[in-house]
Amino acid sequence: MVTIRLHNSLTRRKEVFAPLDAANVRMYVCGPTVYDRAHLGNARPVVVFDVLYRLLRHVYGDAHVTYVRNFTDVDDKINARAREMQKAGDTRDLNAIIRTLTDETIGWYHADMDALGTLRPTHEPRATEFIAQMIAMIRTLIDKECAYEAEGHVLFDVHAWPDYGRLSGRSVDDMIAGARVEVAPYKRDAMDFVLWKPSTDEEPGWDSPWGRGRPGWHIECSAMAEELLGPSFDIHGGGLDLQFPHHENEMAQSCCARPDACFARYWLHNEMVQVDGKKMAKSLGNFFTVRDLLDQGWPGEVIRFVMLQTHYRKPMDWTEEKGRQARATLQKWRAQVAGVTPAEVHPGVVAALSDDLNTAGAIAELHQLSHASDASALLASAQILGLLTPALSGWEQAGPADKADLSLLDDLSRRLAQARERARESKDFSEVDRLKAALVAAGVEVRMSRDGVELVPGPDYDSAKLGALA
RNA sequence: GGCGGGUUGGCGGAGAGGUUACGCAGCGGAUUGCAAAUCCGUGUAGACCGGUUCGAUUCCGGUACCCGCCUCCA
Numbered sequence: 001m002v003t004i005r006l007h008n009s010l011t012r013r014k015e016v017f018a019p020l021d022a023a024n025v026r027m028y029v030c031g032p033t034v035y036d037r038a039h040l041g042n043a044r045p046v047v048v049f050d051v052l053y054r055l056l057r058h059v060y061g062d063a064h065v066t067y068v069r070n071f072t073d074v075d076d077k078i079n080a081r082a083r084e085m086q087k088a089g090d091t092r093d094l095n096a097i098i099r100t101l102t103d104e105t106i107g108w109y110h111a112d113m114d115a116l117g118t119l120r121p122t123h124e125p126r127a128t129e130f131i132a133q134m135i136a137m138i139r140t141l142i143d144k145e146c147a148y149e150a151e152g153h154v155l156f157d158v159h160a161w162p163d164y165g166r167l168s169g170r171s172v173d174d175m176i177a178g179a180r181v182e183v184a185p186y187k188r189d190a191m192d193f194v195l196w197k198p199s200t201d202e203e204p205g206w207d208s209p210w211g212r213g214r215p216g217w218h219i220e221c222s223a224m225a226e227e228l229l230g231p232s233f234d235i236h237g238g239g240l241d242l243q244f245p246h247h248e249n250e251m252a253q254s255c256c257a258r259p260d261a262c263f264a265r266y267w268l269h270n271e272m273v274q275v276d277g278k279k280m281a282k283s284l285g286n287f288f289t290v291r292d293l294l295d296q297g298w299p300g301e302v303i304r305f306v307m308l309q310t311h312y313r314k315p316m317d318w319t320e321e322k323g324r325q326a327r328a329t330l331q332k333w334r335a336q337v338a339g340v341t342p343a344e345v346h347p348g349v350v351a352a353l354s355d356d357l358n359t360a361g362a363i364a365e366l367h368q369l370s371h372a373s374d375a376s377a378l379l380a381s382a383q384i385l386g387l388l389t390p391a392l393s394g395w396e397q398a399g400p401a402d403k404a405d406l407s408l409l410d411d412l413s414r415r416l417a418q419a420r421e422r423a424r425e426s427k428d429f430s431e432v433d434r435l436k437a438a439l440v441a442a443g444v445e446v447r448m449s450r451d452g453v454e455l456v457p458g459p460d461y462d463s464a465k466l467g468a469l470a
Numbered sequence: 471g472g473c474g475g476g477u478u479g480g481c482g483g484a485g486a487g488g489u490u491a492c493g494c495a496g497c498g499g500a501u502u503g504c505a506a507a508u509c510c511g512u513g514u515a516g517a518c519c520g521g522u523u524c525g526a527u528u529c530c531g532g533u534a535c536c537c538g539c540c541u542c543c544a
Contacts, residue, residue, distance in 0.1 A: 012474085030544070038544090045544050077542070165473095168539075174472050175540060217542090239544030240475090246543090271475085272538070281543060309483065309493085314476080315537070322482065325494055352484090360484050364492040420503090429503055436505080447507050454507085 002059050004354045006235070007313060009243060009267040010167055014356055017266060019234045025056050025065045026233035028225045028264065030242055031124070033072040034105035035081040038112055039287035040303075040318055041239070041273040041280040047304055047386075048270045048312040048357065049237045050118040054384055055353045058345065067121040068228050070221060071109075073102040074127050074204055074214055094202045102126075112290040115300035117392040125224045127215070131206045133223040134215045137257050138195045138208075146256040150186035152198035152211055158191045161252040167267060168244035193249050195219050218249040222263075226254065231261030240269040241279075270312040279315075293318075299395035301387060302326045308359040308385060330387070333370055333378060334396040337388055342380035349381040359385065405463050409455045412439065412466070416446070417453040442466045 004017040019025040029049045032042055049067075056065045082097040090097055110120075127134075138154055141147035146160035158164045158172055165171050176190050183190045194216035199205030205212040225233065231254070238247065247267065254263040272279040275286040293303055303318075305326040310316035346369055352361035362385060369378040382388035416435045423429045436446050443460035447453070 032544075033542090042544050048544095075542095168473080170473050170540075240538065241543055243474095244539060245541090270544070272544075274537080277536070279538070279543090283542070311484075314483090317482095319482085321494085325482075329493075355485090358484070360492080364484070367492060423503075427503075433504080440506080445506070448502080448505085449507080450501085456507090 002350055002354050004055065004059065005356055006266050006268060007356050008265075009269050012169070015266070017234075019060070020232060020265070022060055023064050025060050025235075026229040027053065027056070027065070027067050027235040027237065028221070028229055028233060029067070029069045029121070029236075030221060030238035030246070031069040031071050032105075032109055033075045033077060034102045034109065035075070035078040036105065036282070037289040037291050038109055039280060039282070039289050040293070041287065043113065043116060043290050043303075044273050044307060044312075044316070045237060045239050045270045046113050046118050047116055047307045049268075051308065051353065051359060051385055052235070052237070052268070052357060053119060053121075054386060055350075055357070058350065058384055059354075066123070066229060067119075068123045068125065068225065069121040070224055071102070071106055071124060071126045072217070072220060073098075073106075074220075075217065078102065079203055095204055098204060108291070112294070114391075115294055116290065116304050117300055117386045117389055119386075123228050125228060127220040127224070128204075130220065130224050130227060131215065133227050134219045135196075135206075135208050137219060137223050137226070137253070138215075140257045141195065141253065144256060146253075147195055148188065149210055150188075152213065153184075153186060153194055154196035154210055155187060155192040156195050156249065156253060156256075158189055158193075158252065161256050163255070164191075164252050165248065167251055168248045170244070193218065193245065195253070218246055219253060221246075221250050222254040222257070225250075225263070226258070231258040231263070233264060235266045235268060236264030237268040237270070240271055243267075243269050268312075271315045274315045274317050276317075298323055299327070299330075299392070301330055301392040301395065304392070305330055305363075305387060308387075309363060311360055312357055329367075331396050333366070333382065333388060334393070336370060336373075337375045337379040337382075340375040340379050342383060343376035344380060345384050346374075346377045346381045349384060353384065405457075408463070408466060409444070409457065413453050413455045416448075416455075420448065420453065438466070 005014050006017050007014045027049070029045060032038055053065065053067050078098055078101065079094070082094050082101055085097050085101070086094065092100075138147060141156065142149065142154065144160075145157075147154055147156050165175065172189075172191055196208060196210055196213050196215055196219075198211055198213045203214070205214055225236070236247065236250075251263055254261070274280060278284065278286060280287045290303065294300060302323055306318060306322045307316065309322070309326070346365060348365040348368075349362045352358040352365055355361070362381075366378060366382055366385075366387075369381060379388055386392075412435070416432065416439075419431045419435060423432045439446050439455060442462050442465035443458045444466075445456040445458050447456060
């Protein structure tokens with residue numbers, strides 16, 4: 001059995017991964033709040049944990065890994081967006097707008113993440129479908145005196161959990177000292193956070209022992225993880241910016257509700273996507289969506305490759321230069337593995353991934369396999385990274401969109417070959433050069449070897465520019 | 471202010487206390503009518519200052535700069 005090592009945020013160390021149950025390895029990853037297109041930063045954890053999911057499936061077997069990623073479909077940002085839509089003329093009631101908005105956003109999310117070649121998780125629970133479980137957990141917390149009711153709210157008492165702050169490496173006192181959080185008068189402690197809050201009549205709300213209301217942000221993950229994975233599970237993942245307060249609060253709630261269990265055992269956090277050295281964020285306005293890149297013509301596989309070139313615990317930037325290099329590499333590899341049957345995954349690739357998801361190291365191994373012309377190992381090994389998969393194929397056939405183009409290129413390659421034959425006799429290469437220059441200008445790569453001519457349309461292929469030659 | 475992380479060759483980007491990361495670009499060569507593609511070869515880089523060590527880019531301490539979290543955030 002391969003030994004997987006993962007950096008656990010809880011201990012700030014790389015640890016040997018030992019699942020609670022090798023027959024059912026369980027992972028929970030925080031998913032999106034659904035009111036808008038996912039930006040590149042949102043996509044990073046999806047890709048990173050997709051690689052971990054694939055690695056776990058490789059090691060423990062496809063049927064022995066359960067992966068849960070939630071959709072947060074109850075949230076004040078969603079409500080705010082729906083109100084904007086109302087102001088813009090949408091006459092439906094708020095809940096109807098929200099339902100449409102969240103459904104549509106989930107559809108976008110699936111389409112965009114599918115384009116990046118990520119596998120769908122085993123379960124993708126929507127928060128609104130687990131309100132009963134949240135209410136039950138909140139009741140438990142109140143019963144255990146870890147939470148209290150105040151002015152229609154239910155708040156978690158951070159002092160109820162002695163280890164509060166352990167995950168994010170800070171003490172309650174430190175946090176209060178530098179707290180920028182607005183302290184509501186009904187809070188016993190500034191750091192206490194909301195489990196349940198009242199809703200107005202038009203806002204989404206559910207009946208509860210504390211009146212009609214809606215859950216706070218953190219409780220959904222605790223409730224859904226317990227429902228779908230059990231009170232103790234193996235891996236909890238998400239962006240580094242969720243470490244505090246989201247994950248700290250999740251852990252406090254869950255551990256207080258189920259003190260016999262341990263909630264998540266390995267916490268993994270990916271670093272941020274940056275733009276010009278700053279975190280990509282909606283609030284900073286420096287973001288672009290996955291859809292933006294796809295629409296610009298960047299294949300999902302190229303975006304995925306660029307992401308995996310940087311270790312998940314390091315900040316990364318998207319640049320067009322990286323995109324171009326990734327595209328060239330993938331094009332070369334795809335040509336190399338065309339028609340090849342995948343063999344065994346190269347042990348070096350598994351070893352690299354098993355070392356805290358060293359995807360850059362794994363890619364270096366792929367370069368070696370390509371270099372060694374071991375196409376079947378290259379294919380199998382790339383696929384464990386979700387690269388060179390059938391699902392992401394097609395884009396590398398850039399260029400001739402229709403049969404007319406293909407036959408035109410076919411025709412031109414024959415003409416070029418004939419012109420070259422004649423030129424070899426006559427030593428007059430002017431016609432060859434003319435054809436070649438025109439082809440290059442139209443974005444066609446001209447490959448002339450000793451025994452033939454090959455025309456490969458590149459990314460800038462423009463059939464209109466070949467008109468003069470037709 | 472508190473806590474955490476980073477700084478690697480022209481660019482991107484890893485691992486490892488001592489032996490080539492890797493990719494791209496560049497340079498030299500093979501090949502080519504010339505190119506392209508391909509193949510071969512090629513780079514003592516590790517922010518700065520100290521310390522530990524036979525030996526540190528890798529461990530420890532300090533300095534500088536950068537980033538993240540502490541408010542919603544992947």
